[in-house]
Amino acid sequence: xxxxxxxxxxxxxxxxxxxxxxxxxxxxxxxxxxxxxxxxxxxxxxxxxxxxxxxxxxxxxxxxxxxxxxxxxxxxxxxxxxxxxxxxxxxxxxxxxxxxxxxxxxxxxxxxxxxxxxxxxxxxxxxxxxxxxxxxxxxxxxxxxxxxxxxxxxxxxxxxxxxxxxxxxxxxxxxxxxxxxxxxxxxxxxxxxxxxxxxxxxxxxxxxxxxxxxxxxxxxxxxxxxxxxxxxxxxxxxxxxxxxxxxxxxxxxxxxxxxxxxxxxxxxxxxxxxxxxxxxxxxxxxxxxxxxxxxxxxxxxxxxxxxxxxxxxxxxxxxxxxxxxxxxxxxxxxxxxxxxxxxxxxxxxxxxxxxxxxxxxxxxxxxxxxxxxxxxxxxxxxxxxxxxxxxxxxxxxxxxxxxxxxxxxxxxxxxxxxxxxxxxxxxxxxxxxxxxxxxxxxxxxxxxxxxxxxxxxxxx
Numbered sequence: 001x002x003x004x005x006x007x008x009x010x011x012x013x014x015x016x017x018x019x020x021x022x023x024x025x026x027x028x029x030x031x032x033x034x035x036x037x038x039x040x041x042x043x044x045x046x047x048x049x050x051x052x053x054x055x056x057x058x059x060x061x062x063x064x065x066x067x068x069x070x071x072x073x074x075x076x077x078x079x080x081x082x083x084x085x086x087x088x089x090x091x092x093x094x095x096x097x098x099x100x101x102x103x104x105x106x107x108x109x110x111x112x113x114x115x116x117x118x119x120x121x122x123x124x125x126x127x128x129x130x131x132x133x134x135x136x137x138x139x140x141x142x143x144x145x146x147x148x149x150x151x152x153x154x155x156x157x158x159x160x161x162x163x164x165x166x167x168x169x170x171x172x173x174x175x176x177x178x179x180x181x182x183x184x185x186x187x188x189x190x191x192x193x194x195x196x197x198x199x200x201x202x203x204x205x206x207x208x209x210x211x212x213x214x215x216x217x218x219x220x221x222x223x224x225x226x227x228x229x230x231x232x233x234x235x236x237x238x239x240x241x242x243x244x245x246x247x248x249x250x251x252x253x254x255x256x257x258x259x260x261x262x263x264x265x266x267x268x269x270x271x272x273x274x275x276x277x278x279x280x281x282x283x284x285x286x287x288x289x290x291x292x293x294x295x296x297x298x299x300x301x302x303x304x305x306x307x308x309x310x311x312x313x314x315x316x317x318x319x320x321x322x323x324x325x326x327x328x329x330x331x332x333x334x335x336x337x338x339x340x341x342x343x344x345x346x347x348x349x350x351x352x353x354x355x356x357x358x359x360x361x362x363x364x365x366x367x368x369x370x371x372x373x374x375x376x377x378x379x380x381x382x383x384x385x386x387x388x389x390x391x392x393x394x395x396x397x398x399x400x401x402x403x404x405x406x407x408x409x410x411x412x413x414x415x416x417x418x419x420x421x422x423x424x425x426x427x428x429x430x431x432x433x434x435x436x437x438x439x440x441x442x443x444x445x446x447x448x449x450x451x452x453x454x455x456x457x458x459x460x
Contacts, residue, residue, distance in 0.1 A: 025045060083095065083097050106145070114211055121206075123155075131195075131202065142193065182204060346444065
């Protein structure tokens with residue numbers, strides 16, 4: 001029978017609450033432990049199973065395995081629900097377990113859809129570790145579907161409704177009821193209780209968690225040869241490693257699956273990258289340097305000599321060199337004068353002797369000018385000398401010309417000699433004046449002679 005809400009059990013120790021679930025073998029209630037004021041879960045066999053001829057045998061097995069599970073609770077696993085009591089109410093045997101508030105994994109995926117790979121692996125690894133612990137105790141859960149995995153919060157998962165139900169379901173009642181279809185292997189229908197059953201159930205649960213879709217049932221795959229779609233076909237975001245681990249865990253034949261839960265869990269682990277340990281070179285021992293004995297030192301006052309004064313440099317001698325100045329204007333005037341004299345004397349057919357005397361006189365005058373004191377004395381001397389020579393040789397008119405030339409030459413020569421004497425020596429002054437006079441006379445002769453030749457050519 002189904003207990004009503006508020007019904008007291010064990011003389012008021014427990015008060016029945018809501019019905020949490022009802023399966024092929026049992027009914028699960030939420031109840032209140034009145035002494036501890038704590039919510040608990042009470043699981044009982046279904047009354048309608050009493051008509052099964054093997055019912056008493058199943059009940060005995062229920063009691064035996066409940067006792068084994070209670071022993072597990074003495075050293076509780078963090079991801080397995082704890083069993084706190086086992087009692088009989090009238091003819092009904094009851095198993096009391098802790099109440100886990102929160103949602104089941106089945107409800108979470110139904111509300112949110114497929115979970116990210118990392119989150120799904122976090123829950124499945126915890127339940128896989130719990131199932132490995134159960135297998136070490138010689139038990140098999142046989143019903144590790146998403147509805148029996150409760151989520152406490154903070155990423156913790158707990159396996160509830162320990163597999164007594166699936167273990168004791170008579171052959172007349174299939175454990176693969178419609179609510180949990182697709183999570184049990186085909187051999188579970190025959191009552192197989194090998195760890196490979198839980199491996200298939202947990203792999204199918206992971207399939208549902210990362211795809212949001214129920215996997216194809218093992219019965220349909222076996223009977224109708226319906227293919228199981230790989231989970232990566234439904235969710236391309238999952239890794240190849242996860243896809244292959246699920247497919248291997250859900251192999252239709254038990255012998256083709258990993259034979260232990262630990263082996264299957266290793267398939268889910270990412271390959272570890274082995275980083276070689278760093279090689280540390282031992283530092284060389286430092287050389288011990290023994291310091292030399294320290295000699296005693298004494299402070300000594302040092303008297304630095306006063307710096308010597310540098311000897312004064314002798315005063316620079318004034319530059320006595322004088323810039324030589326050439327009176328070009330006067331030299332040109334002298335040159336033109338002699339050019340005119342030479343041209344005139346050539347035209348007048350003056351004897352060579354007169355020419356020689358005139359030139360000699362100019363030279364004597366030029367040399368004497370450097371010695372005379374005044375220009376007037378030079379002029380008087382020049383005029384007297386040329387007048388005497390000219391009158392004695394060629395006549396009065398030539399003398400007049402000689403006088404004019406002498407005056408010009410005397411004046412120019414005297415001025416030039418005076419200016420040259422400031423920059424040149426006497427011998428240098430004589431060379432300059434005599435050279436200028438000879439050049440002028442020669443140019444005058446050439447000019448006059450060229451004119452005569454040209455005139456003769458035109459007349460003939």
